[in-house]
Amino acid sequence: MAHTHSTELRVRYAETDRMGVVYYANYLVWCEVGRVEFLRALGRSYATLEHGGTGLAVSEATVRYLAPARFDDLVRVTTTLIGVRSRAVTFDYLITHAESGVRLATAHTALVSIDRDGRLAAIPSEFRAALAAVL
Amino acid sequence: MAHTHSTELRVRYAETDRMGVVYYANYLVWCEVGRVEFLRALGRSYATLEHGGTGLAVSEATVRYLAPARFDDLVRVTTTLIGVRSRAVTFDYLITHAESGVRLATAHTALVSIDRDGRLAAIPSEFRAALAAVL
Amino acid sequence: MAHTHSTELRVRYAETDRMGVVYYANYLVWCEVGRVEFLRALGRSYATLEHGGTGLAVSEATVRYLAPARFDDLVRVTTTLIGVRSRAVTFDYLITHAESGVRLATAHTALVSIDRDGRLAAIPSEFRAALAAVL
Amino acid sequence: MAHTHSTELRVRYAETDRMGVVYYANYLVWCEVGRVEFLRALGRSYATLEHGGTGLAVSEATVRYLAPARFDDLVRVTTTLIGVRSRAVTFDYLITHAESGVRLATAHTALVSIDRDGRLAAIPSEFRAALAAVL
Numbered sequence: 001m002a003h004t005h006s007t008e009l010r011v012r013y014a015e016t017d018r019m020g021v022v023y024y025a026n027y028l029v030w031c032e033v034g035r036v037e038f039l040r041a042l043g044r045s046y047a048t049l050e051h052g053g054t055g056l057a058v059s060e061a062t063v064r065y066l067a068p069a070r071f072d073d074l075v076r077v078t079t080t081l082i083g084v085r086s087r088a089v090t091f092d093y094l095i096t097h098a099e100s101g102v103r104l105a106t107a108h109t110a111l112v113s114i115d116r117d118g119r120l121a122a123i124p125s126e127f128r129a130a131l132a133a134v135l
Numbered sequence: 136m137a138h139t140h141s142t143e144l145r146v147r148y149a150e151t152d153r154m155g156v157v158y159y160a161n162y163l164v165w166c167e168v169g170r171v172e173f174l175r176a177l178g179r180s181y182a183t184l185e186h187g188g189t190g191l192a193v194s195e196a197t198v199r200y201l202a203p204a205r206f207d208d209l210v211r212v213t214t215t216l217i218g219v220r221s222r223a224v225t226f227d228y229l230i231t232h233a234e235s236g237v238r239l240a241t242a243h244t245a246l247v248s249i250d251r252d253g254r255l256a257a258i259p260s261e262f263r264a265a266l267a268a269v270l
Numbered sequence: 271m272a273h274t275h276s277t278e279l280r281v282r283y284a285e286t287d288r289m290g291v292v293y294y295a296n297y298l299v300w301c302e303v304g305r306v307e308f309l310r311a312l313g314r315s316y317a318t319l320e321h322g323g324t325g326l327a328v329s330e331a332t333v334r335y336l337a338p339a340r341f342d343d344l345v346r347v348t349t350t351l352i353g354v355r356s357r358a359v360t361f362d363y364l365i366t367h368a369e370s371g372v373r374l375a376t377a378h379t380a381l382v383s384i385d386r387d388g389r390l391a392a393i394p395s396e397f398r399a400a401l402a403a404v405l
Numbered sequence: 406m407a408h409t410h411s412t413e414l415r416v417r418y419a420e421t422d423r424m425g426v427v428y429y430a431n432y433l434v435w436c437e438v439g440r441v442e443f444l445r446a447l448g449r450s451y452a453t454l455e456h457g458g459t460g461l462a463v464s465e466a467t468v469r470y471l472a473p474a475r476f477d478d479l480v481r482v483t484t485t486l487i488g489v490r491s492r493a494v495t496f497d498y499l500i501t502h503a504e505s506g507v508r509l510a511t512a513h514t515a516l517v518s519i520d521r522d523g524r525l526a527a528i529p530s531e532f533r534a535a536l537a538a539v540l
Contacts, residue, residue: 010303012302012306013152013153013158013302013306013316014152014158014160014299014302016152016153017149017151017152017153018148018151018152018153018154018156018206018455019153019462020153021153021462021523023148023149024433024466025149025430025431025433025434025437026430028429028430028433029282029284029430032282032283032284032430033280036282036283036342045342046283046342047341047342050341050423050424055424057470057473058429058470059469059470060467060468060469061429061466061467061468061470062465062466062467063465063466064464064465065462065463065465065466068462068523070153071320072306072315072316072317118426118473145438147434147437147438148451149437156327156388159298159328159331160295160296160298160299160302161295163294163298164295164419167295167417167418167419168415168417171417171418171477180477185288185476190289192338193294193335194334195332195333195334195335196294196331196332196333196335197330197331197332197333198330198331198332200327200329200330200331203327203388206452206455207441207450207451253291253338283423283428284422284428284430286422286423287418287419287421287422288418288423288424288425288426288475290423291423293418340423341423
């Protein structure tokens with residue numbers, strides 16, 4: 001696979017707000033879904049990484065909102081691995097309406113790897129290599 | 136204090152949905168706030184209980200929705216301790232509009248005490264006694 | 271189709287809490303997903319129903335929690351239509367671990383049909399007939 | 406009042422995730438609480454603005470996560486009005502642990518004013534003037 005992966009999700013009623021569109025914080029939930037599925041497509045499981053004692057904590061997140069997503073829309077989250085270092089990973093996201101292709105949002109997250117106590121710790125080398133291989 | 140405690144909260148935009156009212160699952164979040172504040176008013180901390188190795192997991196929840204709560208409403212959650220046993224606690228909740236007094240919902244939850252591995256375990260006797268004392 | 275429909279979803283990190291399992295209110299979100307997909311399988315769209323001016327508001331919800339769902343679990347929500355009346359619909363839900371079949375929760379919701387102003391209103395007859403036809 | 410306002414909130418169990426800390430998207434919910442309370446302190450109600458036909462939709466959001474917030478922490482959200490234009494408002498946020506003063510996160514949001522149909526529309530002049538007066 002390339003260093004980009006797309007996954008689709010259906011907008012839930014729970015994700016909307018009284019403006020009739022998806023509440024802005026929920027795009028970050030979709031980014032989480034995007035990067036978990038990115039890793040799965042790469043043969044990696046974020047759950048397994050955590051069970052092994054390494055977590056990836058978001059250190060910075062940015063979202064640019066371009067057009068509203070609405071209840072029952074089929075949304076596509078395209079996740080791109082941007083960089084991997086010993087203790088950090090960065091991803092970009094493009095969120096589009098799956099049927100029309102309309103761009104709904106772009107996002108960027110930086111994550112740092114931490115141990116069970118929340119301290120910075122190196123990403124396991126084998127996991128890091130798997131990411132680096134597709135960059 | 137008696138076995139009833141009230142706390143107030145302001146409805147967040149995030150809690151509404153496209154129907155213009157609070158999404159139905161969020162009333163259970165307010166019940167959580169209600170019982171945490173109930174315990175605090177009793178001089179107990181749910182956080183401390185968990186740090187000590189005992190969690191209270193919800194085993195059953197029921198909500199009856201009477202009138203919609205809306206963005207920016209001031210809502211009152213009145214929590215009543217109904218019963219305490221060696222491994223179970225039950226609470227009732229009345230959710231009202233704080234200013235008008237209109238009843239928005241009633242709820243009931245049963246919780247069971249578990250250890251760090253998620254197995255049923257007795258509520259620490261001192262904690263249980265504090266609850267039983269106000270019944 | 272019969273009056274039962276199953277859909278699957280992957281547990282999101284956002285849906286877990288510090289107990290390491292899915293937060294109890296989120297099962298109601300999954301019930302929402304279940305009934306929206308139930309209607310879609312029947313050739314009906316809840317979004318279309320709402321655009322036509324009729325909403326279905328939950329009037330009562332009950333969940334029994336049997337075993338915890340965890341991050342990244344594949345979960346199956348089986349939704350069963352229990353009853354339809356002129357202004358009310360009831361559903362039952364069985365939530366299981368998709369791979370092991372372990373029962374995670376059962377739930378029940380009663381919904382009432384309302385107009386754009388939130389007043390009780392009859393379910394459009396054609397929509398009601400489609401539901402009644404599979405009972 | 407100055408162009409900065411602080412409000413406090415108690416971290417809910419619902420806001421945590423299995424890493425034992427607050428899920429990253431929820432900081433944006435706290436920013437929403439911060440700016441609604443900022444407006445209230447200024448004698449303005451966001452709810453009233455919306456009832457009048459003008460919404461403020463987030464067009465860009467950035468969060469930098471410095472230290473984790475945990476269940477039951479008392480958190481302070483300090484909201485600062487950065488700029489007001491005819492159709493846009495920007496805020497900065499500082500989120501701290503209320504008791505220790507530890508900085509948990511900083512955030513920035515840009516909002517655009519829209520009408521009921523989601524189209525860009527001028528902020529009502531009287532509302533805009535009230536904001537501009539404290540800049």
